[in-house]
Amino acid sequence: MHRWMRSACTLLLSLLLASPALADETTAAQIRQHAGEHRLLVIGEYHGTRETPLLVRQLVNDYSHEGAPVVLALELPRGENRLLADYVESNGDVSARDALRTSGFWTVRDDQHDGRRSRDMLDLIEAVRVLKEHGRSVSVLGYDVDFSDGSNQVRDDALAAELRRAYRRLPVDGTMLVLAGNVHAMRHRPMDAPKEMQQRPMASQLVDLDVYSVRLEAVQGEFWACLQRCQALPLRARAARLPRVETAKNRMYDLTVWMPEISVARLFD
Template structure:
């Protein structure tokens, strides 16, 4: 990781807040229509970052779609919720699937009230006339044998969703930071040397963003699932990578991450 960051070149916009990080991403991603964010799961700040990006990208009626690391079996419920009034019954219906019923000390952080708030924000944006949508692209855990099988399947689903976009539309994808790697780190352990989801999509207008933080915690599964602490870093500018074998197009740093409010059954 450190070697990859040192090899990059610093961009001009310093980190200071979630909004500042969103500005960095919008500026650096430019006209790329597939913006992939590699995150640490289970934080309060990353859903806010995605919310900011979706609001910015959907201004002036520009069509934007959000891809979430949720099973595609959730897509019908997501679509119904975006069309709903967002009342208590609609919110309860969104959380009835087995995916949302996993207990806090057993799941990997993709389920949180912060993520539900992000989905609600998209519903409100649609109500305001914005052309936004959301869909999952993951597969059920029981349907794959290896991580590479899962990454390949997710890439296939994302490609299908990208190809179905309205003309000129942009797609923002939120995923775990390993799935977002264009190429694995040169010194990665053998279990991380497999082809990642992003590596199957390099022929698309992909811009891969590693979302880091200067300090804080996220929710991860290291047997058991729990809050994990990040190594503290000094303030730094975004790090842009240009090597053909780069892992990401840019590394950005939020000021801090904190564990989100994880959902209960």
């Protein structure tokens, strides 16, 4: 590798490890650069972190900056959509935020508290509200089922169908940013996945819409997840690295980006 290329890589990696605000902008810029003209981006996350909502906020700001419409689709129940719409149209005061949190979704305290409910997610919704208040064409959509007593495949089918309907309503110059768990965001399941985990992920059912799938990783940190029980789980520390672009036909993601660090979200008690 030429000396100037090594220097450029070193500089970029140092930026990735810089302040949180700069890291948000850097990772968002990487995603925008590689996503190009794609209008349906699925961002596969580890649930329950503080950093992912900040990154998504940056993406909503960037994509809506020139006046283009942006729909932010969150893995929240569809039954939340009236409350979400009311909040985005409100002045964001205490009563408006309290009204947003009146549903059972935001008050879960049992073993289903899987990290999607946090003050950080509420701050992301508030950021969209502020952008709209300042004239941006932005909205928030919940696309998850309101309840599920079926299989994982039934749920992934329902998620994909709802996003397909929403995408059809998207203006021709608009972008839909979908935040999802990283399994839902897969274009293809791993070939060596256990037989009971061979269902078609949500994003794999949207490839005809030219979906662009991004996996969010991190160099270090921890996130909140529910396996046998809900708890903070650590990531295996690794060296900082540049984005990985994949083009194989059976690829799981189009792009993987590494944030400097993730930490457990500010969960509700």
